[in-house]
Amino acid sequence: xxxxxxxxxxxxxxxxxNTDTPTPxxxxxxxxxxxxxxxxxxxxxxVFKNFNDNLWETSxxxxxxxxxxxxxxxxxxxxxxxxxxETEIISGIxxxxxxxxxxxxxxGVWNGFLSYTLSRTELQIEGINKGDWYPSNFDKPHDLSLVxxxxxxxxVSITGAWVYGTGNSITLPLYRYTSPVQSNYGxxxxxxxxxxxxxxxxxxxxxxxxxxNVEIQNRKNEDRNWQGTLNIGVYNAYNRNNPxxxxxxxxxxxxxxxxxxxxxxxxxxxxYKFKF
Numbered sequence: 001x002x003x004x005x006x007x008x009x010x011x012x013x014x015x016x017x018n019t020d021t022p023t024p025x026x027x028x029x030x031x032x033x034x035x036x037x038x039x040x041x042x043x044x045x046x047v048f049k050n051f052n053d054n055l056w057e058t059s060x061x062x063x064x065x066x067x068x069x070x071x072x073x074x075x076x077x078x079x080x081x082x083x084x085x086e087t088e089i090i091s092g093i094x095x096x097x098x099x100x101x102x103x104x105x106x107x108g109v110w111n112g113f114l115s116y117t118l119s120r121t122e123l124q125i126e127g128i129n130k131g132d133w134y135p136s137n138f139d140k141p142h143d144l145s146l147v148x149x150x151x152x153x154x155x156v157s158i159t160g161a162w163v164y165g166t167g168n169s170i171t172l173p174l175y176r177y178t179s180p181v182q183s184n185y186g187x188x189x190x191x192x193x194x195x196x197x198x199x200x201x202x203x204x205x206x207x208x209x210x211x212x213n214v215e216i217q218n219r220k221n222e223d224r225n226w227q228g229t230l231n232i233g234v235y236n237a238y239n240r241n242n243p244x245x246x247x248x249x250x251x252x253x254x255x256x257x258x259x260x261x262x263x264x265x266x267x268x269x270x271x272y273k274f275k276f
Contacts, residue, residue, distance in 0.1 A: 003061075004045040011038040014071075016079055027079075034086035039069040040094075057104040063119075067094030072125050072136075075196065092125025094136065112148040112159075119143070129199035135169040137200065142166045155217045160210060167204035172197055173248055173256065204243040205260070209236040226276035235267040 012031045031037040046061030070092060073079065077088035098119025105111045121139040124131065144164040151157045174197045213233040220227075236242075241262040249257045 001048045002045070003048065005043070007042040009040050009042060014038065016085060029085060032086070035071070035089060036069055036091060038067070038071070040065050040067040046100075055105065055107055057102075057106065059102050060099070061101075062099045063097065065094075065096040067096070067123075070094045070123065070125075072123055072128055074127070090125050090127045092123055092128070094121070094123040096121040109151050110148065111151075112146070114147075115145045117143040132198075134199040134201070137169065139169050139200070140166045142206075155219065157215050159213045159215070161212075162208070162210045164206065164208040167206050167243065169200035170202050170204060170246065171199055172202045172246070172258070204246065207242045209240050209242065210238055211235050212237050226274050228272060228274040231269075231271045231273070233269045233271075235269065236264060237266060239266040241265075 014029050014031065014035065014037075016027045016029050029035060042063070042065050044061055044063035046059055048057075048059045050057050071089045072092065074088050074090060079085065079088060082088065096119065098117060100115065100117045102113060102115040104113035118141065120141060121136045122133045123136050124133045128134070142165065145161070146163075147159065147161045149157060149159040211233065213231060216230040216232075218224075218228040241260075242264070243260045244263045245261050247259045247261060249259065251257055
């Protein structure tokens with residue numbers, strides 16, 4: 001089958017958050033006469049085909065989005081406990097386009113799916129990045145997911161999931177220098193000035209991890225009116241140090257340093273659920 005669609009959307013509830021902080025605090029703001037709703041045109045077309053009596057499902061879809069009303073925050077915006085958020089927000093336009101491919105196996109001892117998305121999301125806002133296009137905070141050119149499941153018997157199965165994604169786009173300082181300033185009371189003092197690179201012109205390392213889960217169901221018993229399932233899992237099985245945020249510092253000689261902070265290492269888990 002071939003499917004095509006078009007949507008005109010307007011978003012009146014906006015999430016306000018500052019990605020420059022390691023633990024961002026999100027808040028929601030309704031649209032006002034100063035904060036306009038985000039609006040976009042969305043179009044997509046795709047080809048979907050099944051094989052071998054629906055054993056395999058495949059799809060290829062392309063999409064495009066024209067954002068004619070969006071916003072971003074001024075550099076060094078103060079968003080927390082700010083009663084005048086509109087003073088930190090600048091309106092502009094955006095665009096996004098990409099393609100998605102997926103293949104899925106529905107039955108058998110081995111089953112699962114593979115999906116891959118290639119896309120770009122950019123913004124253009126007067127007053128930010130010299131008015132040039134720049135990647136949005138949600139721009140992720142490559143996004144890959146692979147899930148495989150093996151059914152040993154009617155009671156025991158194992159599932160592995162591997163995900164990969166391009167690192168987040170971030171803005172980093174290039175260098176810092178001191179500038180002499182003439183004091184109104186006489187004398188000279190030195191003001192430190194930090195030069196910031198282009199908006200979202202840097203990227204963190206790629207994000208990837210593997211999760212593994214083993215599911216064991218209780219043996220069926222006609223005298224028992226409930227069914228129990230034991231789940232043993234491992235999150236981030238190979239302990240990938242995925243970047244969470246980056247801090248900046250400076251050595252004694254003034255050279256800029258960057259440090260990656262990672263959280264969520266390998267985490268085992270055990271759970272038991274039952275239904276009746």
